[in-house]
Amino acid sequence: MHIPQPYLLFLGDVTDPLSAKTAKGILQWRPQLCTGQLRLSKETVSLGIPDLSLTEAKELGAKTLVVGTANAGGFIPQTWLATLQKAIELGFNIASGMHQRLISFPALTKAANAHGNQLYDVRHYDLPLKVGTGKPRKGKRLLTVGTDCSVGKMYTSLALEKEMNRQGIHSQFCATGQTGILVSGTGISVDAVVADFISGAAEAISPDFTDHDWDVIEGQGSLLNPSFAGVSLGLLHGSQPDALVLCHEIGRAHIRHLPHMEVPSIRVTLEANQIAARLTNPKATVIGICLNTSSIGEKDALVLCQQWEQQYRLPVTDPVRFGVSTIVDKLHSI
Amino acid sequence: MHIPQPYLLFLGDVTDPLSAKTAKGILQWRPQLCTGQLRLSKETVSLGIPDLSLTEAKELGAKTLVVGTANAGGFIPQTWLATLQKAIELGFNIASGMHQRLISFPALTKAANAHGNQLYDVRHYDLPLKVGTGKPRKGKRLLTVGTDCSVGKMYTSLALEKEMNRQGIHSQFCATGQTGILVSGTGISVDAVVADFISGAAEAISPDFTDHDWDVIEGQGSLLNPSFAGVSLGLLHGSQPDALVLCHEIGRAHIRHLPHMEVPSIRVTLEANQIAARLTNPKATVIGICLNTSSIGEKDALVLCQQWEQQYRLPVTDPVRFGVSTIVDKLHSI
Incomplete structure (x- = not known):
């Protein structure tokens, strides 16, 4: 899995600065990967980087919209779905660290398939793995x-x-x-x-x-x-x-x-x-x-x-x- | 999860005694739960208990057909499906310790739903769990x-x-x-x-x-x-x-x-x-x-x-x- 970069950081409508921890971490450690932020309201937490529309971010080369927030249940609010869907239609991949999976929304999966984009639920892992061996590795x-x-x-x-x-x-x-x-x-x-x-x-x-x-x-x-x-x-x-x-x-x-x-x-x-x-x-x-x-x-x-x-x-x-x-x-x- | 007992032990057509380890273990430790064995051929490993047809086992009160074998890939052979399906139709639940899931066969799932029986894939676990706490428990x-x-x-x-x-x-x-x-x-x-x-x-x-x-x-x-x-x-x-x-x-x-x-x-x-x-x-x-x-x-x-x-x-x-x-x-x- 390699999430295409750079990112547009999506903050939804969260107003508690602690809820934006993920986005802040990405910005702190990889500022060069962050084209800007997308906030759904004026009251939403700001990271102090440019507010961009989906179209503006796309023009700046953003490839993935990152859901950079956390909440208690790890749920993706219904009110965000329209934005996520529009992003997919504009050619964005979506990456999320929430418990609730992007792929659990049929509309998002359908849109991603139709537009050839990926949904990355990074908190989950479904690909095949091998059992560890403990064999010494180089490096x-x-x-x-x-x-x-x-x-x-x-x-x-x-x-x-x-x-x-x-x-x-x-x-x-x-x-x-x-x-x-x-x-x-x-x-x-x-x-x-x-x-x-x-x-x-x-x-x-x-x-x-x-x-x-x-x-x-x-x-x-x-x-x-x-x-x-x-x-x-x-x-x-x-x-x-x-x-x-x-x-x-x-x-x-x-x-x-x-x-x-x-x-x-x-x-x-x-x-x-x-x-x-x-x-x-x-x-x-x-x-x-x-x-x-x-x-x-x-x-x-x-x-x-x-x-x-x-x-x-x-x-x-x-x-x-x-x-x-x-x-x-x-x-x-x- | 409580697998209904007693069992009919299904040995399929395995001829390697080691492959029948699971069935042997059940028989050794819970002989009172084993009505008999079901083998698909004369060459199949025998546990030394009565060979029963599905109908005979049913009459003896068997509630679950247990796939009591193991093989390298953990696959359920296609040649066993007819027997498993017939068992479901006769009112058996099926329990299996194989890697490949019973529920991965649409025909078995459909039959189990239709007849109100359960498929138990005991090597897997999909139900919700809580995170451990380390709190002292009684007993x-x-x-x-x-x-x-x-x-x-x-x-x-x-x-x-x-x-x-x-x-x-x-x-x-x-x-x-x-x-x-x-x-x-x-x-x-x-x-x-x-x-x-x-x-x-x-x-x-x-x-x-x-x-x-x-x-x-x-x-x-x-x-x-x-x-x-x-x-x-x-x-x-x-x-x-x-x-x-x-x-x-x-x-x-x-x-x-x-x-x-x-x-x-x-x-x-x-x-x-x-x-x-x-x-x-x-x-x-x-x-x-x-x-x-x-x-x-x-x-x-x-x-x-x-x-x-x-x-x-x-x-x-x-x-x-x-x-x-x-x-x-x-x-x-x-």
Whole structure:
């Protein structure tokens, strides 16, 4: 799957800035792929890029309309369908990270077939996969892991890719979740594959390569999160990472959505991931820690990072506040 | 899902005894549910139970025709369809553990709808599931785990269920794979669910209970098998077992289908499972080891079990040769 680029970012009529997270992520990491935004009302959240009509975006070369919003149920509102259908008629492909599938709307499927365009439901995965084998593959791989879900693994992965390329280490981001897939235009939502194929999906996402230096694979969930650890372990085995970067949010009170589950310690998370990773790559090593320190002041965050660097003998940083160059420095020696 | 019982075991025209493994398993563990067998030719493997026509089985009360065979691709041969269709017309439900779905044959679906019967594709799972939570549930649970796939986890689980009930410990087998589901008439193929729902499936398979003593949950794969470890970890977390029984095959040269992967040691497997299980049940403990010793003589097997009992300070047995009473003895104190 390769979603044709560039994009027109569709924001529908969402007014909650958090609901536009996906579109914001795409714009932040791939501004060159975003021709503009399409909003259905003046009150709709704006990303601060040009408002374009479908026709204007088409003239600027946009190939795919990306549904860049999220809502609680993951439903595509009926009020958006006319716009989506018109986009298809004008030659756009549509890509969506919503739970409800574009292909579940017969009118959209019919229009896409009639006009030779594609509908990309990136949260789902229906294509055949092979079972993972754990066979060593060519190329070096870095995987982000975490103490929990939503602790900054995608952000960290994209920040690492950017900094590595800046330092002349040719790297490619490999997406494993819906926003990441929309950012990169390809990838597999590993949590959406049939359970038997988790590690096989990871192997397919980052196959043998010799044309660049590193694949940076977006992690999912946590080995210590009882809801999703199976996904995390399959992804870890299939990624066969040479390097792991551990992500953590400062101040998180408990595992996301599970008040009865403590967030695991850094030490426990680090060891669990390193031990499990060595099944398919005996050299796998945690090379740094990325923190989301947004709950504390910047000065305190800097002190904390320095303290933790002493404690864990690893580079520790907040990618948003302090960048990831200290971690990338470590990669030159791997 | 509850597959109506008793069964008529359908063997088609398979001549390789190994291909009839599923039917043999059902007959071995639930002989009282098997009215007889239906074979399409004289050369077909026999289970040593009465050959019955569809009509004869119906008269004996059989409610479901079970496709009790396996083949390489998991396909249902065209030559069986007439028999399956006739069965439906006579009022049978059909249950199958094959990869190819019964519901992929329009003629069978149509007939089942017309006659008000069900088609059970137990290797697949399409019903809605909830994400696992790791919340403690009522009741005690035992899970079988292993050094690899196909080391006797289902056999051990069913042997434990039988011996526990014999010793007055009221226990229920919980199936997580296709043969187990056909044996018990219910369950979920955990390796067939969407990856996000592995632990949720395990929680659904063995919910809160107070009406018996133990659930004995059939394990799948191995935490140390790079193809399927994600399934095993999700199942481990979702099962929140109080007791674990480790299964292993003596003489296995390498991980199944993966000549480049060593079979992990008992010690490593034991620790990996115990540590991971304690995320959702801090009391989780390995209470015994079940070996498949079929590659060595019975005398040697007995000596080996005794040596390993010293080495691991746990009951060690071959369930086929020596039963599982020494392990069940340990359960009285949990």
